[in-house]
Amino acid sequence: MLRSTQGRIPATGVSGPGADRGEPLTKTAETKIALVTPDATPDGEGRADGFGATDAVRALTGAVGQGRVVLRESLRLGLELTKIAVGSSDVASAEGDRRFTDQAWTGNPFYRRVQQTYLASVDAIDGVVEEWGRRVDHRHAQEAAFASTVLTSALAPTNYLLTNPAAVKEAFDTGGMSLVRGARNYVSDLRRNGGMPQMVDPDASTVGVDLAVTPGAVVARDEVAEVLQYTPTTETVYERPVLVVPPPIGRFYFLDLRPGRSFVEHAVSRGLRTFMLAWRNPRAEQGDWDLDTYAQRVSDAIDEVREITGSDDVNVIGFCAGGLITTTLLNHLAATGDTRVHSMSYAVTMLDFAEPAGLAAFSAPGLLKMVKGRSRRNGIISARDMGSAFTWMRPNDLVFNYLVNNYLMGRKPPAFDILAWNADGTNLPGALHVQFLDIFEDNTLATPDAMTVLGTPVDLGRITLPTFVSGAIADHLTNWKNCYGTTQLLSGDSKFVLSFSGHIASLVNPPGNPKSHYWEGGEPGPDPQAWLGAATKKTGSWWEPWADWVSERAGERIAASTRLGSDEHTVLGDAPGLYVRDLLPSPTA
Known part of the structure; x- marks a missing residue:
C-alpha cells in the first residue's frame, strides 16, 4: 500500500541527532529548488518563499543521508518498478488527486506506467523524509518535507507537455492553438506576475463593484x-x-x-x-x-x-x-x-x-x-514576497495546477472570488x-x-x-x-x-x-x-x-x-x- 502522494509536512518530530549533510548533494538540490521557486536563492537572501532554500535543502539532504532508510526504500522502489514494467503493479493515485483524472492515466499503457513510476518514486521519497521527521525536531522535519514536496510536485508528469495526455489531446484538437495561447499566457505572466502563473483572471472582478459590496x-x-x-x-x-x-x-x-x-x-x-x-x-x-x-x-x-x-x-x-x-x-x-x-x-x-x-x-x-x-x-x-511564501506551501494546488491550465492547456485562469482576493496581496x-x-x-x-x-x-x-x-x-x-x-x-x-x-x-x-x-x-x-x-x-x-x-x-x-x-x-x-x-x-x- 502506497502512502498519499499529495505532499505532506510531518506532523511531529522528536529531538535527536541529525545525519551528516553532503555538500555536493546540497548544491545540486539548491539549484533545483531555485528552478521551481524563483523567489528563493541558495544564500537565503532571496524573497520569502516560506523557507530559505539552504535551510530546506540541507534538511532534505540530511534526510537522504540516512543510508539504511534510503537502501530500504530503494529496494522497495526497485521491486515496484519491476511490477510496473511488466504491468502487474496496482499503484494508483490517491483519491482526490486531480492531476490524474484523465482516463488515459489508467487506460493507456504508456501513461499508466509513467504515472505509476512517478507515484512509486514519490512514495519512496516520502518514506525517507517521514523517517527523518521522526528523528529530528519539527522544524527540520518541516524543512525537509517542504523541499521534497516542492521537488516532487515540480517533477509530476502532468507538468510537462509530452507526459500530460490531456494537454497533448488539446494541442491536437486545436491545431496547436492551445500551445500558442499558452505561450501568450506565459509572456503575460512574465510581464504582470513575476513569472508565476496567474491563479485568476485579474480583470474579472473589481473591489467595490463585484467584491466587498455590503453597504x-x-x-x-x-x-x-x-x-x-x-x-x-x-x-x-x-x-x-x-x-x-x-x-x-x-x-x-x-x-x-x-x-x-x-x-x-x-x-x-x-x-x-x-x-x-x-x-x-x-x-x-x-x-x-x-x-x-x-x-x-x-x-x-x-x-x-x-x-x-x-x-x-x-x-x-x-x-x-x-x-x-x-x-x-x-x-x-x-x-x-x-x-x-x-x-x-x-x-x-x-x-x-x-x-x-x-x-x-x-x-x-x-x-x-x-x-x-x-x-x-x-x-x-x-505583497509578491508574501504571496510567494504562502503559495509554495501548497505547490500542487497553487502553482502547478495553474501552470498546466494556463500554459499547457492554453486556457485563461478562472474567475473566482477567493482567488481574486488571494491575488490582491498586501x-x-x-x-x-x-x-x-x-x-x-x-x-x-x-x-x-x-x-x-x-x-x-x-x-x-x-x-x-x-x-x-x-x-x-x-x-x-x-x-x-x-x-x-x-x-x-x-x-x-x-x-x-x-x-x-x-x-x-x-x-x-x-x-x-x-x-x-x-x-x-x-x-x-x-x-x-x-x-x-x-x-x-x-x-x-x-x-x-x-x-x-x-x-x-x-x-x-x-x-x-x-x-x-x-x-x-x-x-x-x-x-x-x-x-x-x-x-x-x-x-x-
Missing part, C-alpha cells in the same frame, strides 16, 4: 487603518457592537466577498452592529510599524466604535493574525483593569507555536536572516514581520513575560474574557490543535468549534451548503483529540454557532438606526473605503 461607510480613518460601519438590514439590532479585526496580511474583503458569501453580510443579517478595521497597505516609509502600532490601532478603533454606538464596551472577533494582534491588546487591558472589551472570538488564530504547524515554516533560520536583512534595506516585505512592515517570525521561532507569545507590547509584558493567563475559538480540520497554515490551544492559554470560559475545511475555505463558509459541517462540543479540556472524540458533528457553517454565541453577549435588542457614524465621527465615504484599493484621501479631505 456601509467609512466612519474613521488615520494613517494605519480605516474603520467601516455597515448598514443594518434588520429592524432591531443588538446593543453591543462587534468589531472585526482582520489580519494585516491580505485585504479584509475575504470577509466580504460576493453577496451570499460574505461573513459581514451574515453578521449584519443576524442583527449585529458590525464594524470592520480595514488596514492600510504599508509602504517602505511605514516599515517601522510593529505590534505596538497595530495593537494601538485596535484600541483606538474600539474607542471609535464605542463613541459611535454609545456602548460602554464591544465584542471583538479576530481573524488569523488579527486575533494575535488583538490578544496583545487584551493582555494590556487586563493588566491595567480596562474593561472596554466584553468578549473575544478567534477564527483560525494561533497563539501557541510550541507544536508544529504550517506557519512555523516561516521560522527557518535562513528566512529569519533574510527577512531582517531585507527589512533593514527595504522596510517592508512586499505588503507587511518589516518590523511587524520580524516580530511575527520571532513569535513563530521562540513561541514568545505563549511564554509569560517573554515579550512586551504597549509597555506591558505579555502573560496570556491574565486574560479572563469569555472566548469563542474556531479552527479548521484541514488547515495547512494554522493547525486546528494549535488553535484549540488558545482555550488552554487564556483564563476565561471558552467555547471551541471545529470547521470541516481548510484555512480560507473555513472562513468563507456561508450557511446553506449541505456539504458543510462542523464539530461542536462541551467545555474544552487539555486534550484536543479527546474533545473531538466527544464532539457532535453538525451540518452547516460555524458562522451560525458563532452568531448565536456572540448574540448572547450582545445585550438587548434596540431599534436600528439608518444613520452611520456620529457627530464626532462623520461619514468619510462609502464602504469598502479607500485603503482596500490602495487609495489615499486628498489633502483637503
